[in-house]
Structures are given as C-alpha cells and as structure tokens.
Amino acid sequence: MAISSSSTRTAALVMALSVSVPGLFAQTPVKLPKNRYTPQQDVQLGREAAAEIRKQYPIIEDPQITRYLTGLGDRLVAAAPPALKESVYEYSFTPVNLTEINAFALPGGPMFVHRGMFDAAAAEGEVAGVMAHELSHVLLRHGTANASKAQNPWLQLGQLAGALGGAVVGGAAGSAISQGTEFGLGTLLLRYSRDFEKQADLLGAQIMARAGYDPRALARMFETIERESKTSGGSGPQWMSSHPNPGNRTVYITREAETLAIAAPADERGFRPAKAAFAALPAAKSMSDLARAGGEDGSGGGEAPRSVGTPGEPVPAPSSQFRNISGGKVFQADVPSNWTSLPAKSTMKVVPQNGYGQLNGQAVFSHGVEFGITKAGSRDLQDATNVWLKAVSQNNPDLRMAGEQRAIRISQRSALATQLVNPSPLGGRERIGVYTTFLVDGTLFYYLTIVPDSDAPAFQDTFRRIAESLRLTDAGNR
Numbered sequence: 379m380a381i382s383s384s385s386t387r388t389a390a391l392v393m394a395l396s397v398s399v400p401g402l403f404a405q406t407p408v409k410l411p412k413n414r415y416t417p418q419q420d421v422q423l424g425r426e427a428a429a430e431i432r433k434q435y436p437i438i439e440d441p442q443i444t445r446y447l448t449g450l451g452d453r454l455v456a457a458a459p460p461a462l463k464e465s466v467y468e469y470s471f472t473p474v475n476l477t478e479i480n481a482f483a484l485p486g487g488p489m490f491v492h493r494g495m496f497d498a499a500a501a502e503g504e505v506a507g508v509m510a511h512e513l514s515h516v517l518l519r520h521g522t523a524n525a526s527k528a529q530n531p532w533l534q535l536g537q538l539a540g541a542l543g544g545a546v547v548g549g550a551a552g553s554a555i556s557q558g559t560e561f562g563l564g565t566l567l568l569r570y571s572r573d574f575e576k577q578a579d580l581l582g583a584q585i586m587a588r589a590g591y592d593p594r595a596l597a598r599m600f601e602t603i604e605r606e607s608k609t610s611g612g613s614g615p616q617w618m619s620s621h622p623n624p625g626n627r628t629v630y631i632t633r634e635a636e637t638l639a640i641a642a643p644a645d646e647r648g649f650r651p652a653k654a655a656f657a658a659l660p661a662a663k664s665m666s667d668l669a670r671a672g673g674e675d676g677s678g679g680g681e682a683p684r685s686v687g688t689p690g691e692p693v694p695a696p697s698s699q700f701r702n703i704s705g706g707k708v709f710q711a712d713v714p715s716n717w718t719s720l721p722a723k724s725t726m727k728v729v730p731q732n733g734y735g736q737l738n739g740q741a742v743f744s745h746g747v748e749f750g751i752t753k754a755g756s757r758d759l760q761d762a763t764n765v766w767l768k769a770v771s772q773n774n775p776d777l778r779m780a781g782e783q784r785a786i787r788i789s790q791r792s793a794l795a796t797q798l799v800n801p802s803p804l805g806g807r808e809r810i811g812v813y814t815t816f817l818v819d820g821t822l823f824y825y826l827t828i829v830p831d832s833d834a835p836a837f838q839d840t841f842r843r844i845a846e847s848l849r850l851t852d853a854g855n856r
C-alpha cells in the first residue's frame with residue numbers, strides 16, 4: 379500500500395473534524411490530529427500487530443470473561459462520537475493473564491486488557507475509564523499520528539506492523555526495544571505525548587458519561603496506577619511510560635465531568651462475577667516472565683530484540699497459510715503465518731520457531747528471511763551488492779559465492795540474485811540467497827533467505843512464494 383496516496387484525503391479530514399457533539403454542555407472539543415495514514419492502514423497495522431501479540435501473550439480464553447469484556451467494550455464504542463468511528467475499524471477486547479495494571483489498544487481497534495487492571499479496580503467504572511481512554515487513542519488515531527510526525531525516512535521500516543507486535547512483546551522487559559531502538563511500539567506508536575494523553579482523557583471522559591459511567595472513576599484509576607508505580611516498582615511503570623501524566627489529571631477530569639450529563643447508569647452487575655472468574659484462573663504471569671519466555675538477546679542496539687525459540691531445536695515446517703506484512707513505504711510481502719517478525723533498525727527478519735536466537739552466547743540466524751536496506755556503495759547494482767556482501771563477510775569469513783550472479787526482477791525493477799554458502803551455526807552447511815535492487819532514493823534494498831542444507835528442500839517453495847509476493851512500495855503511486 380502506498381502511504382503517500384492518502385495525504386490529500388487525510389488533510390481534508392483534519393480540517394473538517396473538530397469533534398464536538400452538539401449539546402447543552404460545554405464539553406472540551408477534542409481534535410483529530412494530523413495523520414498521513416489512512417484509517418485502513420491503521421486497521422492493517424493493528425491487525426498484524428494483534429496477531430503477533432496473540433501468539434506471545436497469555437490470552438485468557440474464559441468465555442465468561444471474554445463475553446463480559448466485549449460487552450463493556452461494545453458499550454463504550456456505542457457511546458463514542460459517530461464522526462470518529464471509521465467504518466473500517468475492527469474493535470476487539472481481549473483479556474490477558476498478566477499481573478501489571480495495564481491496557482493497550484492498537485491502531486484500528488484491537489484492545490488488550492491485563493488482568494492486573496481488574497484486580498486493581500474497585501468498580502467497573504474504573505476499568506471502563508481506562509478502556510475509554512484507550513478507545514480514544516484508537517479513535518483519535520494517536521499511534522499513526524505519532525508515526526506521521528517521524529522525520530527520519532528510515533523510520534518507515536519501523537512502522538512495520540511487525541515492529542508494533544514485536545515491540546509490545548520485546549518491550550516486555552522494558553529493555554531493548556524501548557531503550558535501544560527507535561522504532562518500537564513503545565517509542566513510536568504507543569508512547570503518547572502529554573498532549574495526546576490529555577486528549578484521550580477528555581474524550582474518554584465524554585465517552586464514559588454517554589455510556590453511563592461517572593468519569594471521575596477514570597481519575598481514581600489513574601491515581602491507583604500512579605500509587606502502584608511508586609510503591610511496587612513493578613506493575614505501574616509500563617503504563618506510565620507509554621501514557622505520561624500530563625499533570626493535574628484528577629483536576630481536569632473532574633472539571634470535564636462537571637460539564638457532562640451522565641447517561642442512565644450502566645448495569646455493573648457483571649463486574650463482581652467477572653472478578654471472581656479472574657480469581658479462578660491460573661496465576662497471572664508478569665511481563666518479565668513473558669520476556670524471559672520469549673528470550674532476550676540483550677544486545678539492546680539495532681538488532682532484533684529477542685529470540686524465537688531455541689536455535690538447534692527442530693524447526694517446524696513453514697505453514698502453507700500466508701499473511702501479508704507491509705514495510706511502511708518500503709515493501710510488502712507474504713510470509714508464512716507461523717513465522718515471527720523481528721524488526722530492527724534497518725532490517726526485518728521473519729523467522730520460524732527456533733530459527734533465530736542465542737546459541738553459546740552468539741546471536742544465531744539459521745532459518746528464515748530478512749528484508750533490509752543499506753547504504754549503497756556504488757550506483758552500479760553488482761558493485762553495490764558486492765561491496766555490501768564484503769562487509770557482511772567480515773563477520774562470516776567463510777561465506778562463499780556459489781555460482782554466477784544472475785539478473786532478475788523484483789517488483790519490475792532490475793535486480794540481482796546471488797547464491798552463497800556458509801558453514802551453518804548448527805553444523806553442516808547453510809544456503810543463503812541474496813536478492814538486491816535499488817530503491818528510488820538510491821538505497822540498496824535486499825531480500826535474503828537462509829536455511830541449512832538439510833532443511834533446504836522443505837523451505838524452497840516458501841522462499842519462492844515470498845519472493846514472488848515481494849513488492850516495493852517506495853515509489854508511491856508511480
């Protein structure tokens with residue numbers, strides 16, 4: 379999808395939309411910020427990230443809890459300003475068995491609510507308040523509005539939906555992704571400015587009132603979170619780092635509440651039974667449990683933030699189901715649905731279980747594909763490719779070309795295919811395919827496949843299918 383094509387429509391939207399629902403009360407108008415993405419792109423980003431999260435988070439499957447949470451979410455959506463509800467949005471409300479007081483919503487609608495939020499809430503209104511705040515981030519499209527502000531063109535790759543999912547999970551320990559890379563969900567898409575926070579509080583308060591909750595419950599929940607983050611040192615900070623307190627929260631939420639007519643009180647009878655159902659679940663995990671389970675490479679730098687399983691363990695066959703990943707302005711491709719995206723600063727690996735991780739203190743990448751961009755050392759494609767391969771071989775001294783380089787096409791552009799062999803970190807030999815072309819701005823783009831000799835037959839069709847689906851989107855509509 380070409381991101382640049384949407385700018386005209388978005389600009390018109392921004393001018394037309396100053397949401398103030400006509401009424402008797404002087405509620406604070408909340409504006410949709412500038413955004414150069416389309417609502418459809420919000421949906422795509424959120425959908426992809428939600429899929430990653432569902433794979434890695436302890437999702438609660440209890441039907442009673444799910445029904446209760448969905449009912450609560452639907453009530454809030456029904457109370458939201460129609461002008462902000464894009465018809466493409468896909469709202470979902472998923473409970474997760476995590477201890478931290480947290481909830482987060484992805485662009486386009488998927489929302490995840492930690493069990494810890496329920497455990498800490500004294501009444502339904504407090505949970506509803508946080509959910510209304512999260513829903514407001516969705517409706518105001520704060521994630522992609524943040525991404526729209528990014529100046530560095532390289533951030534495009536960081537806007538991969540995979541980056542979103544990877545960052546939520548990888549950021550679990552508050553480590554690599556939040557501090558080391560510029561792309562994480564934490565820093566780009568889900569870490570909101572104080573201004574956006576205040577907007578989400580105000581719109582959230584308005585939604586609460588229309589749904590039959592006193593917005594002051596939201597202020598109370600925030601006070602609980604602040605208190606927790608000071609005392610426990612563990613459960614509140616995650617929320618605090620992505621939703622910074624704009625200051626005087628209780629004061630302005632209370633003031634907003636005074637301007638609002640609260641609709642007929644919501645039926646809160648489901649709250650206690652839901653709490654009881656949570657209490658009957660297996661013990662909740664913490665985010666650091668999750669990070670440990672997912673593995674950590676501890677590099678903290680531009681490298682992918684985590685392991686996918688354990689290198690050396692058997693690698694399952696690629697799924698015959700594919701999902702589309704989109705690299706912001708750079709590329710789109712189909713990848714097996716059972717592979718995991720590992721976005722980093724200028725690369726994105728997509729790997730099967732046990733295909734990437736730590737082995738004997740070294741980061742090992744034995745199976746999968748990588749997309750990336752790198753500064754071209756020449757205007758000639760073969761020269762530029764070979765300069766880059768030479769740099770790669772510094773860390774892989776036994777890397778050898780296998781046969782002649784071939785001219786191919788990627789997305790209708792002249793491209794070059796290079797086959798390489800290298801000792802596999804798992805023993806034996808591995809095959810590496812490298813496919814390079816220039817982006818419109820002269821940057822070298824590559825698609826790389828890697829597999830040990832022994833597994834090569836099982837991966838061949840998958841690599842070909844990915845290559846065939848690969849489309850470069852950096853030229854906009856041209």
Ligand SMILES: [Zn+2]
Nearest residue numbers: 570575578621
């Ligand atoms: Zn927020």
